[in-house]
């Protein structure tokens with residue numbers, strides 16, 4: 001089986017970018033070891049601190065964040081980084097070529113119940129701009145996106161804009177090996193993922209769309225749909241990449257000050273690139289996620305992504321509304 005480094009060389013990935021992608025994978029290896037040890041490594045439970053999102057940080061949020069920051073600070077090609085767990089962007093090498101945004105631990109509410117968690121990375125080209133302003137680029141500018149999913153196996157999905165490929169970690173050698181190249185999301189699906197407990201707070205368009213899915217073959221869609229919700233975006237998106245589906249965290253009125261849940265820079269943008277590169281699509285309901293112009297590093301957006309025809313069906317409800 002081909003290793004990640006062989007894959008990057010063979011595919012002619014920019015030699016400047018290769019060491020950075022290797023460093024991201026290495027972060028995944030080290031966090032995977034901690035996740036596997038769980039309570040034995042003392043990484044379960046919460047801290048007493050809150051992050052810039054106003055969420056109580058889990059120990060593993062902080063440990064993973066510090067580990068990644070340290071690794072990226074040692075990587076000469078990194079000019080600056082942004083993290084879910086950092087209030088502001090963090091400078092690294094003034095002559096670095098890349099800006100890395102990351103969600104060190106995605107699915108934090110799953111840590112203490114030994115369920116699926118992951119890490120998400122987005123890589124943008126650096127520019128002359130400084131600080132947060134440098135990161136304010138549409139997702140279409142990403143030169144790479146990847147996630148690591150810490151599940152029964154630890155897997156890494158990667159795109160550099162030439163399709164999406166999947167690697168699995170060999171825990172004996174610490175190497176990621178290619179297990180699936182050119183992942184393809186089926187255009188149609190009968191599987192959807194949404195946190196249904198928010199239903200009464202959704203917009204009418206999403207209410208009708210989901211109601212018609214639930215009506216199944218007795219309703220206008222004329223077929224039955226099944227539901228899944230892993231409560232970790234990495235896990236739900238991985239399922240979509242593997243067998244299709246639609247994943248959505250729509251806008252809602254639960255907390256008017258926070259109409260969206262997921263973050264553009266280190267959740268929505270990298271996942272949108274991975275999904276589009278596998279033949280799927282990703283929208284806010286009204287706009288293609290990758291063309292959004294970011295305004296702030298922790299900005300949140302509505303997310304509807306997955307199987308192309310099913311996303312189109314969902315958007316149909318939004319355009320009629």
Ligand SMILES: O=P(O)(O)OC[C@H]1O[C@](O)(COP(=O)(O)O)[C@@H](O)[C@@H]1O
Nearest residue numbers: 103105106107108109195231232233
């Ligand atoms: O708790 P809810 O409403 O089900 O939300 C789950 C969503 O929140 C998240 O956990 C947010 O990410 P973090 O865990 O990185 O904060 C997503 O991974 C997931 O899709």
Ligand SMILES: [Mg+2]
Nearest residue numbers: 103106107267
């Ligand atoms: Mg997250």
Ligand SMILES: [Mg+2]
Nearest residue numbers: 084103105106
């Ligand atoms: Mg997180």
